[in-house]
Amino acid sequence: MTMTRRELYVLCREKLERAGIDTADFDVMCIFQDMLNEKNPMFQPLEEVPEDIRGKITDLTERRSQGYPLQYLLGRWEFFGYPFNVGEGVLIPRPETELLVENIIEICRREKLTSPRIVDLCSGSGCIAVTLKKELPSAEVWAYEISPQALSYLKGNASLNDADINIKERDVMLGGNEDIPEDGFDIIVSNPPYLTSEEMSQLQTEVSHEPELALYGGEDGLDAYRAITDIWKHHLRKNGWLCYEYGDGQHDYVKDILIDNDFRNITLSRDLAGIYRAVSAQRTEEV
């Protein structure tokens, strides 16, 4: 039996719609683009789909209909216009995290930091560290991550993007000076795990495929902010900046943690949905 692109597209879209996937059209288009290796596969709707490719498309659509993340199925996702390999064991880069990167680029511009030393804690896929190195080529960028699976994606993504960064395996919630430059960092950035116990018990099917280590931030979701702020303030240069992403509704708690640790010039920023999502704060005292 032969099948045209249009016929197969409609079948796949209907399957995802029946499964309650509200981005059915977008998801099927991504699968078609990937499998047919064309930017606009539906410009030729009457083209016959070769049997082996049809099998693959049907397979991916089936897995997607069961709630498996589209990004893991494709194996690659874009962040800030750069490609990142993703798969089980690593958090999928989220569009709202681009705000954190934008904030840091703005701090460097405003403070005239021409060759800042920046560290990304809990680096995961490396989307923040790699993007910063690409956008600020004179910066010296470091990235720390605890998960071996994520580390392997991080290293792969640095080389995929030709970004020369220092990648280290480390539990950033423990003290110690090993593998940390003695004269500190100008900017410390982190998008740590921040979901609460309650949020972990109500995960969307797609998110439940992502690693718990990347999601769970302790009972109130704030464990990483308390630990990182307390430990890493000692690795900030005078007038250096600490920049975090946090979850919806956590802004006041994160701000309090920063105030308790003597940070100043605390700025909260909202993502495109209007939700407070990121903070930057300055350490004006020598620690």
Ligand SMILES: C[S@@+](CC[C@H](N)C(=O)[O-])C[C@H]1O[C@@H](n2cnc3c(N)ncnc32)[C@H](O)[C@@H]1O
């Ligand atoms: C929310 S994900 C963020 C990943 C990436 N920075 C991003 O924005 O997409 C948090 C990351 O922190 C890592 N992580 C969790 N606990 C850690 C720890 N104690 N030390 C270092 N990394 C940790 C997880 O493995 C995960 O990759």
